[in-house]
Amino acid sequence: MNSQQILDLYTWAPGVCFQHPDAGAIETTVVQELRTRLGPVEGIRACPSCILAMEARRQCLAAEAGVVYEPGHAGAPL
Template sequence: MEREQLLGLYDWDMGVCFRHPGEKTDTTVVKTLQLQAGPNEQIRACRDCILAMEAARRAAAEGAGIPYTPGCAGDAF
């Protein structure tokens, strides 16, 4: 799958990437933490981090011999 096709599977909005907290950029939600007190917390990732996460998920799925499904970077694989 091409880079832009993969990134197109996500909804993008301005935010702060969990790996690059000092920069505000295009990000997507990869997880939502359900907190006991206070509002839920969204964990966001930038485009470069999504591509890295998807590559790691693909490699893990291939290593485990299971199908890889793109578009779920916050999931194990």
């Protein structure tokens, strides 16, 4: 898959990327949810460049582990 096909697997909305908070509100997607005891569930958001980096890392890890890589799950474990 190319980069745009991978990005198309995600739902995008304005938000703050966890790696680039100084960029302010940009297009992001939720990759994890942070659940606290007392507060609401908070989405941890990532921008397109972070998603592509996370997907590349997951692909390498999948190859090393000998498991099938499935794009579209950047925040999930293999």
